[in-house]
Amino acid sequence: AQKVTQAQTEISVVEKEDVTLDCVYETRDTTYYLFWYKQPPSGELVFLIRRNSFDEQNEISGRYSWNFQKSTSSFNFTITASQVVDSAVYFCALSDQYNDYKLSFGAGTTVTVRA
Amino acid sequence: DSGVTQTPKHLITATGQRVTLRCSPRSGDLSVYWYQQSLDQGLQFLIQYYNGEERAKGNILERFSAQQFPDLHSELNLSSLELGDSALYFCASSVADGVRALADSPLHFGNGTRLTVT
Secondary structure: OOEEEOOOOEEEEEOOOOEEEOOEEEOOOOOEEEEEEEEOOOOOOEEEEEEEOOOOOOEEEOOEEEEEEHHHOEEEEEEOOOOHHHOEEEEEEEEEHHHOOOOEEOOOEEEEEEO | OOOOEEEOOEEEEOOOOOEEEEEEOOOOOOEEEEEEEEOOOEEEEEEEEEOOEEEEEOOOOOOEEEEEOOOOOEEEEEOOOOHHHOEEEEEEEEOOOHHHHHHHOOOEEOOOEEEEEO
């Protein structure tokens, strides 16, 4: 069975601080995809990044960066120099062949950035 | 804007009633997925349609049903509503099915329909 664990329920920081969100996944497949989605207070789900299991290269996109480590089954997400607009719930998700590539989401981490 | 359109944005109804949620996928996408987000269950996959046919079922109740029409829009029907059905219902679309859907593009979600059952 696949499983996504986001151990941090809530994180509160002051603006300009860095925030790292942890994601640990569990899968029996060798081919799988990992995702991060953002859900701001307005409610929509916004896609942030996708990674496949064969690409362990870390990625930086503006203030966002992702650290994918297969050895520890982790796909962590860092927001650098956080801003108030980063306040949202962030979901890590996994998709693998065992579940016919359907998205399975973690419970989410609520990030609050205070001015 | 993800290109996935969901209507209505909000829906308030009473227990025992039936509602229909509508989703228009992004242009060119053949697959439609429905997800439910509730406080106690989180984001759960309900059902998927691909080019008009049911492709996969997740944690969907028997009181719920869906269909995808020839123009590829989809409807999620919720009947005999209970208080516990109050949730945010998301639709997502992708161009293909299975692994090809994710290899070509990630799932893009609509803004959701917030259902409140009173």
